[in-house]
Amino acid sequence: MSSLPNSGEFLGHPKGLFLLFGTEMWERFGYYGMRAILVLYLVAMTQDGGFGWSNADALSLYGTFTMAVYLTPLFGGWLADNVLGQRKAIIIGGILMAAGHFIMGVPHAVVAGMEENVFYLGLTLLCLGNGLFKPNISTMVGDLYKEGDKRRDGAFTIFYMGINLGGALGPLAAGGVAALINWQAGFIAAGIGMVISVIMQLVLSKKYLGDIGVVPAAKLSAAQSSTGKKEPLTKVEKDRIKVIFTMSVFSIIFWMGFEQAGGLMNIFANDYTDRMLMGFEVPASWFQSLNSLFIIIFAPLVAMIWLKLDKREPNSPIKFAIALVFLALGFLTMMLALVTEGSGEGTMQISMMWLVLFYLFHTLGELCLSPIGLSMVSKLAPLRLASLLMGIWFLCTAIANKIAGLVGSFIGEGHEAVNNAMSIFIGLGATALLSAAAMYLLSDRLVDWMHGAEGQHEPHTQEHILAEELEVAAVKQ
Structure with a gap:
């Protein structure tokens, strides 16, 4: 001990x-x-x-x-x-x-x-x-x-x-x-x-x-180890594992878009954003602080919303779908920025406020999705497979990060970058919306497969929900 x-x-x-x-x-x-x-x-x-x-x-x-x-x-x-x-x-x-x-x-x-x-x-x-x-x-x-x-x-x-x-x-x-x-x-x-x-x-x-x-x-834990033989997985356990796999795969879509922040969006802030503020040029890297700042500001508000909804609080799959909608809204923001302020030239400069809105929408999406990950695995995974299934959740996040880098790399250079960026934003936004629709349609089936685990043994207090919302940074790199 x-x-x-x-x-x-x-x-x-x-x-x-x-x-x-x-x-x-x-x-x-x-x-x-x-x-x-x-x-x-x-x-x-x-x-x-x-x-x-x-x-x-x-x-x-x-x-x-x-x-x-x-x-x-x-x-x-x-x-x-x-x-x-x-x-x-x-x-x-x-x-x-x-x-x-x-x-x-x-x-x-x-x-x-x-x-x-x-x-x-x-x-x-x-x-x-x-x-x-x-x-x-x-x-x-x-x-x-x-x-x-x-x-x-x-x-x-x-x-x-x-x-x-x-x-x-x-x-x-x-x-x-x-x-x-x-x-x-x-x-x-x-x-x-x-x-x-x-x-x-x-x-x-x-x-x-x-x-x-x-x-x-x-x-x-050596002294507490069990010497009993392994039992086969029950139907309930198999169904719950299906939920973990399904939602882990959908999480790849979210993180693939979200993780453009440190790569593609960093370059976009540096090359295609007007960063002058009262005679001071805001470093492009400073926009990377917005996500954490927004989490500190909005996590208590999101926790309060879930608490107020009480029994009407969306289940985990619906929260996933909401997160994907917020992800799409972030890319829609950037599409509007290019349409309203873009000149079709590589020297185009958009307002910083578009980037602020982009990070705000993506942070709201993160607050809907990220706290679910670890909680979902801990609730649904059979005890003897908990570490393996947690590893699969993180493996999917790793895959998403690699795909994010590959997708962002299509931005290209110079004059072509603006047009390529629009294509990337459209593609990621559309993928997020289609995935949100698919998750919504699957939500009832996924809740059935949870066999009552959704919402069990969780204190519905503002302090508990706030801890979950703030957990997003622990699930990130």
Whole structure:
């Protein structure tokens, strides 16, 4: 059993919660700060300190990288559970990620002739470190509380606020530094956030976390392992697995569109958006903060809406359909921007407000869909297959990220990019609407296959629903 030292409370919660809050906030600060400038750095001309890649090559790499961000936690979680323990995995992962950020920040002049090799090394370390860090920090939050402690939902709400705070501040800081100094300085700024995260764990975890996460979970549960033989899956279990597979596949459509944010939309903000505001040019990377800011603002409102609806609250498949409609509305916004402000020339510049609306619609969609994922698997998956089916959910998200990069790469260059962007927006918007209609038509069948699991054993309180809405950042990379 893990024990927590009596280190006192803050705001009614164990102080260890706020250590985990800070650890995750600074890690997300580093990750989202790096992600906000990654594609812009790749396509920047060499005389401006970038690689001068084509949009297609940069977005293809971006898709591969974000896919790896979802795949590596499958291995990192296993290592933590069976070999390292969560605390050691977090520290090792944090060190690897910090090293990755700083390696990406090495000036080209220092590694002349090996710039791309060094860059790939940095990205690899980020992927490996993320695999160890990402799946383990959130699970430690629950271990701070005894079974049945009513404060647990509130704890996750606080923790997820930290994730979104880091996601909002990272692009502002790293993007601002990159615009003011150079790209490498932006990556170093992201790395500094990661270093702070690691130092907090090294210095404070013993005092505020005790031995939570020290011993691998497999060793802790060894004494409780069952020796009984495996039973075949029942019809109810098979039906529920069908629901998980169906909704996981539909989630690919959503994330394929949503994840254009860090790739295609980053380039669109940089090249085809008028970013002048009262004489100040807003860095393109700053738009990457909008999603996290909108989550902080609108998650409580969405939670309140679900609470007010009470028994009329839409079921999970209908929420999926609503999310896909919001996704389509985001792309419709960009289509309207091109129609009303586009000149058909590669030098076209649209208003920043179109991008703000785009990110708003997509965030509202995310708040309808993302909290369902982990909750759905935990409710529907047979206990002996829970980890495997959770892995499939994340595998579909990884596939979506790779497809997102490939779709975005069709934007092309120069004059053709505007027309290509319109085609991409139309294609993604239409796919989202058709998928929403299909999910709506399937909703009754999917609810039947859940066999009563929908809505069972879930406290219908604003605090609980708010925790679910804020969980979106924990499900994201």
